[in-house]
Structure formats: structure tokens, C-alpha cells
Amino acid sequence: MDGKRLRDEIVAGIRAEIRQLGDPSITLATVLVGADKPSQIYVRNKHRKAEESGMVSRHVELAADSSQDEVEEAVRDLVNDSAVHGILVQLPLPEGLDAERVLDLIPPEKDVDGLTERSMGRLVRGRPGLVPCTPLGVMRLLDRYGVSTSGKRAVVIGRSTLVGLPQVLLLGRKGVDATPTLAHSRTTDLAAQCREADILVAAAGMAGLVTADFVKPGAAVFDVGISRTEGGIVGDVDFDGVESIAGAITPMPGGTGPMTIGCLMENTLTAAKLLGAI
Numbered sequence: 102m103d104g105k106r107l108r109d110e111i112v113a114g115i116r117a118e119i120r121q122l123g124d125p126s127i128t129l130a131t132v133l134v135g136a137d138k139p140s141q142i143y144v145r146n147k148h149r150k151a152e153e154s155g156m157v158s159r160h161v162e163l164a165a166d167s168s169q170d171e172v173e174e175a176v177r178d179l180v181n182d183s184a185v186h187g188i189l190v191q192l193p194l195p196e197g198l199d200a201e202r203v204l205d206l207i208p209p210e211k212d213v214d215g216l217t218e219r220s221m222g223r224l225v226r227g228r229p230g231l232v233p234c235t236p237l238g239v240m241r242l243l244d245r246y247g248v249s250t251s252g253k254r255a256v257v258i259g260r261s262t263l264v265g266l267p268q269v270l271l272l273g274r275k276g277v278d279a280t281p282t283l284a285h286s287r288t289t290d291l292a293a294q295c296r297e298a299d300i301l302v303a304a305a306g307m308a309g310l311v312t313a314d315f316v317k318p319g320a321a322v323f324d325v326g327i328s329r330t331e332g333g334i335v336g337d338v339d340f341d342g343v344e345s346i347a348g349a350i351t352p353m354p355g356g357t358g359p360m361t362i363g364c365l366m367e368n369t370l371t372a373a374k375l376l377g378a379i
Contacts, residue, residue: 102242102321102349104356108363111241112154115366119155127373128157129187129213129365130179134172135165135195144191147362154366159185165195172198176206186378187213187369210375213368221262224270229375231368236268238360239302239323240277246349248300248321251278256295258284258311258337259304264325268302291315303337311338319348325357 119127129151131144148158161175172194179185188211194200204212209219215233223230243250255272259265260283272281284294286305295301295315301322303311308328316322326337336353344350351357373379 102246102323102351102356104238104242104351104359104363107242107245108150108359110245111363112150112366115154115156115370118370122379124155125373125379126157126184127155127369127378128159128185129189129369130159130161130182130185132161132163132172132175132179132188132190134163134167134191134198140191147189147365150362150366151369154370156366156369167195167198169198169202172203173206176203180206180208180211185211186373186376187211187365189214189365211372213365213372215267215368216263221267224267227274231371231375232271232364233263233267234361234364234368235264235304235325235357236271236302237364237367238357239268239325240271241364242323242351242357242360243300243321246321248349250300253279253299254297255279255281255300255302256284256298257281257302257304258286258288258291258295259302259306259326260285261304264302264304268304272300286310305337307337308335309337309339311343313339313342313346316343316346318346320346321349322347323351323357324353327353327358 133144151158179188188207190203204217207217209230212220212231215231220230224232257265257268269281269283272279284291288294292315296317299320301320304325306326308330322343324336324338328335
């Protein structure tokens with residue numbers, strides 16, 4: 102399942118929709134604290150895709166030694182700016198800063214990362230809102246590649262609020278109708294649990310965790326976890342060992358990662374609609 106290809110299809114679709122609407126100014130704002138190189142790269146990639154989508158990019162960069170009040174003030178300024186439709190605070194923040202206090206400032210209509218407690222509450226309640234980008238990307242891949250979900254057994258490895266928990270909620274939603282199980286590193290006989298899955302989402306952040314004996318023949322396997330090793334960036338899934346067993350599989354890189362950025366663009370367009378800007 103090619104995440105790069107689908108991301109580019111999503112971006113092209115958003116560009117066409119914005120053009121059809123008369124090219125309204127839709128703004129994605131990012132906040133980066135410190136000079137972490139991977140975070141700088143991630144932010145640059147997000148702005149590049151925003152521009153390809155026909156959106157306006159705004160970036161606020163603060164020094165690593167910025168105080169909690171300074172970071173909160175920068176976010177509050179974006180919240181109060183009616184020209185800004187989506188706000189993304191690049192995590193993690195430097196040590197000593199309270200990320201939860203910063204995220205709490207972002208209203209659910211502008212929370213394009215879908216990370217705040219109010220956004221999660223809307224997801225739980227089934228109310229209109231913005232969903233975390235990575236699990237939304239998995240749902241878009243399922244749809245794009247024709248993976249059946251209704252009545253299917255799904256297992257999600259990982260219980261983070263960024264991926265695991267929202268992924269379970271999305272898979273169990275009415276209309277998707279999978280039967281999801283939330284598993285984790287302490288699940289008894291994790292491999293046996295996973296072998297029951299028609300859809301397997303690995304988001305534990307444990308390099309090579311999912312091997313061939315975890316996978317039911319024909320299952321759709323999504324590799325979300327990222328680990329930095331001496332050999333480079335690797336996922337949770339042993340791709341070479343699993344590919345011949347799975348019915349469909351995402352590569353690492355090139356699978357769920359690009360979809361995260363594609364769905365960030367989708368969320369920014371949705372945010373503008375929620376705010377009544379278009």
C-alpha cells in the first residue's frame with residue numbers, strides 16, 4: 102500500500118477543491134520550539150505539502166530556552182487570529198515545558214493534529230471534529246486499497262493517544278464496523294492475538310516486533326511504529342518476513358508516514374470548514 106502515492110492524490114484533490122472554491126486563503130500555522138533537526142525537517146515537509154495543496158503556511162519558531170509563558174503566548178496569538186485555521190505544535194517540546202498546557206490552548210476547530218482532550222472527546226462521542234492524522238491515514242489506506250472492514254477482526258498494537266487509542270475508535274465506528282482489540286507490549290501471547298487479525302496495525306515503537314508468526318495469511322498489515330537504529334529508521338514490522346504472508350502491507354518508509362502529512366492537509370481543509378471560513 103503506497104502511502105506516498107495516496108498522499109499526493111489527497112493533496113491534488115485538496116488543491117482542486119480550493120481552486121474550485123475560488124482560492125480562499127486557508128492557513129496552516131506551525132509552532133516549533135528549539136532546533137531539533139528531525140522536527141525541523143518534519144515542519145518543512147508539512148509546509149511544502151501545504152503550499153502544494155494551495156494553502157498558506159505560517160511558521161513560528163522559538164528558542165529552545167523559551168519559557169512556558171512565551172510558548173503559550175505564541176500559541177494564544179494564533180488561536181486569536183481569525184486568519185489562521187489550523188494550528189500544529191511540533192512535539193516533543195524541550196525538557197521543562199508542559200506540552201499539555203500548550204495543547205489545551207488550541208480550540209478543537211483549529212486542532213489539526215487532533216491531539217487535545219476536546220478533540221479526543223469529540224471522537225469518542227462521534228461528534229464532528231478533527232482526528233489524529235496517522236490513524237486517519239490508516240483509514241484512508243484501507244479505503245483506497247479496498248480492504249474490507251465490516252465484521253473483520255482488527256488488532257492495534259500500542260495504546261498512545263496519538264495512534265493506538267484513536268485507531269481503535271475509528272475502526273470500531275459505525276459504518277466501518279470492524280471488531281478492534283487494543284493490544285500492547287504486555288499483552289499475554291501477543292503473537293497469538295495478532296494472528297487472529299484481518300487488519301493489524303503496529304504502533305508500539307518497537308523495532309521489528311511483528312514477525313511472520315504474528316500475521317494471519319492474507320491480513321492487511323500497517324506499520325506505524327518508528328525506531329531509530331544504527332542501521333537507520335525502521336518500523337515495527339519485519340517487512341521482508343511478513344510481505345509474503347500479508348494480503349496487503351505498508352512499507353517503511355513510504356507507507357503510513359506520508360499519509361500523516363496528507364491527512365494533516367485534509368484536516369486543515371476540514372478546520373476551515375468547521376470555522377465557517379469556506
